[in-house]
Amino acid sequence: MSQFLSSAMMHNIFAGLAQGVIYSLVALSLVIIWQSTHVLNFAQGAMAMFASYVGMTEIDRGLNYWLCIVVSVVVGLLFGGFTERVLIRPLYGKPEINAIVVTVGLLGVLEAVAQALWTSTTRNIATPLSQIYFHDQGRLVLLSPFVIFQFTLAIAIMLIVAGLFRFTDLGLQLRASALAPEVARLLGVRVNRMLTFGWMLSAAVGTVAAVIVASGSFGLYPSDMDGILIAGFIAAVVGGLDSPVGAVIGGLLIGLTEQFILSYWSADLAPLGGIILLVVALMIRPQGLFTKSVSRRV
């Protein structure tokens, strides 16, 4: 057993999945927004980065690490709602490019403001859980208490989101507003409020990903979510932007692909894992691997 857990193959699988769950969370957050408002939010990563900066730098003032995470997520929630209300709401019904341009602009502003406020120097966040990998009879196993926490947190968030959508009244209203806003409105669902709530939920999920990234070995810096947003986006497209399950699986696949490229080919080329997967997926099923095929209305 110990031989198995410390084999090169398992090293790659653990490292790939650890990165993959981060992509999955970002992909999931993109899918939540896409489902409710049909906007692809290019500022998703930057918003999460900003919220994690606000929350995690509270450590400097002596706040407990776990409370910092809570602060980050609350800031993310408020930020998501604010963005939908102020920037996105005026754009409903306008051409697609308007929302894309506005979210790209928000991405630029947030990264510049973050650099102005906190400089571009990387900050390492001290985590209460050890980041040192386990040893099993002298052999390295690529898991640490922090990585296990990372998996647990990501899976918990995914289950909470799934449960919310499937089993609660709120989830039903969210789904109804996304599927048939007019009918939902007639039946008494406050659709506008649901759209705002969708953005809040999505931003919170994204912030959890940003907190994990900031606590990890690369640390917290203003552009720390750039590459992750791209991978998360690819994951969402590979899985189909309408499918939360597909997004999660897409994220894990990209994490694994990147890790295998890194370990068998070149570390520089690892970011290409996603784009390779995307091209392959587009050739097989352009509408996404896990989505029901829909015809476009003209």
Add this chain to the structure above:
Amino acid sequence: MQRLKSFADQSATSSRLLGVFLLTLVTLAITFVLPPVADSQLAGGAAISIVVLGLSWLIGWSGQISLGNSGFMAVGAYATGIWAHHHPSTPIIFTFILAIVVGAFSGLVIAIPSTRLRGPYLAGMTLAFSAAISPVAQNFTSVTGGEGGLFFNTLTTPHWFLNLFSGQDATINANAQWTADLAVAVAGVAFFFMANLFHSHTGRAMRLVRDNDVAAELVGVNLPRTRTLAFVVAAAFAGLGGSLYVLINATVTPSTFPLTLSITLLTLMVLGGIGTLSGAVIGGIIYAFSSNLVGHINSLTGINPASNLGANMQGIIFGVLLILTMLFAPRGIAGLGPRIRRFLARRPRIAPVPTEE
């Protein structure tokens, strides 16, 4: 009636071409009075305006949203860099043609999977492409020079031009101005081609595809081919712009094309005005002199330019302007003219379509 319409169309096109020609001449004349620093800035602006024009064509005329044009730019730039590094004495025109061809080819390669996508999917796919350029350049060190990049010195000022200058700093002045003149001339040619293309058969087909692809298909427009062609043209323009951009700087490195460059290109295009020639010109001017403008704003507001805030002022201003323009004046600066004219004429306003010229 048909003849009358085509005549009107023709005269509109020829007046546009004349406008491009005159603007190029005026800009060339201006380079003679500008100080060398401003000349260098103008050269960079001219290079960027070519890229913005290609992007404007792709987004404004074919309706395909790309965030990957900085990637096409990088492809043209590296083609130029690799060639100029090994063959520094090649005539410059050949280097440009090489950059255009290689850029167009990269556009074709990206277009084949991408034209299956639409809207936000396409924007994300092209963003992923432009993000992939820098890792590739870093990995294949033997060809691209890796992190340190490539150096070349191809833009040599001819003797007859040097002889026009005298006095102190004659060489510096002559070099800066020659670079600016060359860049403006190349941009002039590029704008001339695009002015023609806008109102050609292809340009009209492109607009129909953008507005209603089903109708376009019904009247016999080949959708995949038209969409692919739009990408190829935009990538050729980006390749040329990227080539000029790195020839001016005499170096190309992976960090020449950061992810933020895609955002900058989009900002310039939206600020100037989507799908218009004048919009791309305005975008180029904004790019060329944005550092002066930001410096001015810093000194007006008393922000220390060396401070964190001062150093990031440009990013903040660009981003805020991008958002405000899209929310309140989606046709950009070039769209303000007709808007003011309409306001003065007090005619009933037609509902604005942001991507229409």
